[in-house]
Amino acid sequence: MTSPAAFAATAVLLADPARAAMLTALLSGEALTASELARVAGIGAPAASAHLARLAEGGLIAVHPQGRHRYHRLASEEVAAMLETLGGLTEAVAPTRRWPHGEAFRTAQLCYDHLAGRLGVALHASLTGQGWIAPTGGGWVATEAGEAGLAAMGVDLEAARTARRFACDCMDWSERRAHLAGGLGREIAACCLRRHWLTRIPAEREGDPLARRRLCLTPEGARRLGEALGIAA
Amino acid sequence: MTSPAAFAATAVLLADPARAAMLTALLSGEALTASELARVAGIGAPAASAHLARLAEGGLIAVHPQGRHRYHRLASEEVAAMLETLGGLTEAVAPTRRWPHGEAFRTAQLCYDHLAGRLGVALHASLTGQGWIAPTGGGWVATEAGEAGLAAMGVDLEAARTARRFACDCMDWSERRAHLAGGLGREIAACCLRRHWLTRIPAEREGDPLARRRLCLTPEGARRLGEALGIAA
DNA sequence: CCTGTCCTTCGCTCCACGGCGAAGCGCCGA
DNA sequence: TCGGCGCTTCGCCGTGGAGCGAAGGACAGG
DSSP, X not given: OOOHHHHHHHHHHHSSHHHHHHHHXXXXXXXXXXXXXHHHHTOOHHHXXXXXXXHHHTTSEEEEEETTEEEEEESOHHHHHHHHHHHHHHHHHSOOSSOTTHHHHHHSEEETTEEEHHHHHHHHHHHHHTTSXXXXXXXXXXOHHHHHHHHHHTOOHHHHHXXXXXXXXXXXXXXXXXXXXXXXXXXXXXXXXXXXSEEEOOOSSTTOTTGGGBEEXXXXXXXXXXXXXXXXX | OOOHHHHHHHHHHHSSHHHHHHHHXXXXXXXXXXXXXXXXXXXXXXXXXXXXXXXXXXXXXXXXXXXXXXXXXXXXXXXXXXXXXXXXXXXXHSOOSSOTTHHHHHHSEEETTEEEHHHHHHHHHHHHHTTSEEXXXXXXXXXXXXHHHHHHHTOOHHHHHTSSSSSEEEEETTTTEEEEEHHHHHHHHHHHHHTTSEEEOOOSSTTOTTGGGBEEEOHHHHHHHHHHHOOOO
């Protein structure tokens, strides 16, 4: 592991409410501009700019200039996993008394580029239970039945294989069980969004960093996921 | 997930080199006194006391007074997992140029109460590869073959079952793959230490927070683990 | 070319945090 | 009972970080 000084330096990047709000918003997987992130964090443009510079220098986010707009994304899925882990620990040590986003949030949400929440966890359990994925040294592989079933659903397995990790676990702290990350997790999420089985929800309050992660399971999605994976909505 | 303010408050606890050093030392699984942690962190007793109070109030450590000594441990394995995750991310975004602890550290180490490093990762791969554990909704269960084999090794499966999680993954960032946590992970580590297949290494430099986690694989341990699990040392 | 927008930089103010020395409390062995 | 140890509390000092207003650079549409 790394030295305590380096460890603390990474933690410092997370140890500010404004930066935490921006990173949480970026867990939606979207690319957001500096102004959007300033609003999410409730601070002015100069402060947001300074924070974003530190996050970029620290390697947690990547910046994509596009004209006069500067779009920001999380730098990697490791950053997303770490945010999820720290968020989960925060819930463990200082539980949120009133779940501020209703049960809907727990039902389906995005964890950077893959499904999380009850749906994400149920998806994982269904894939293993049906024998569509099997354990391998560092994660999961798709079985023959799994490849057939997933392809039939419309999941792009070729694209999934281009990821550094085909399929691996990501601890979902809202459910305290694992959901599926990696290329397969990303392609399943993309497939669900593409086919409108899941839709993003327009943020009710633009400044709410969590709202951007929320997903709505459509009736069509409930039916199709129920058929293919035995997931009850 | 939790609010950004709560999230940042947890991160603040990690965002100081002295606190990070103490938490890293506690990843060894040992109970350490305030004086020992002050030395590990390189600060005086008053500063150490203040830091420990904050960590305890924040729910990351638990304090066990014993006479005039006050022993401290990590509060849970969730805290350990989170430290491992953040440490791993730190390595990802700001790699340690020179691995300060030699390859020995990577070979075998403790992650709070279970095995990590190459040995821990190899153990996980072997258990799944031999079919001694199989995936379940939230982690792993022992198969019949697994129960027989593990019991033959001397692993206390009854004790393993008392844990909140029988067996689950913990991401090992030094190897970038999962090792085994939960009750089974703990009991396997305990068995290896009890039978002197692995031994703790006296800290060369008392102030080194990582040294306490290091384990040495004994010749007997290499032989036994090789036989039972096909792990090459 | 000009105006407006997005975003960054500069300079300033205010506040919080980390460390230590001194003092004090509780425990413990002689 | 007393002296020493482990640890905490108090008070102080120094440093660093967060925010904003003003100004300025780069981009883009008319």
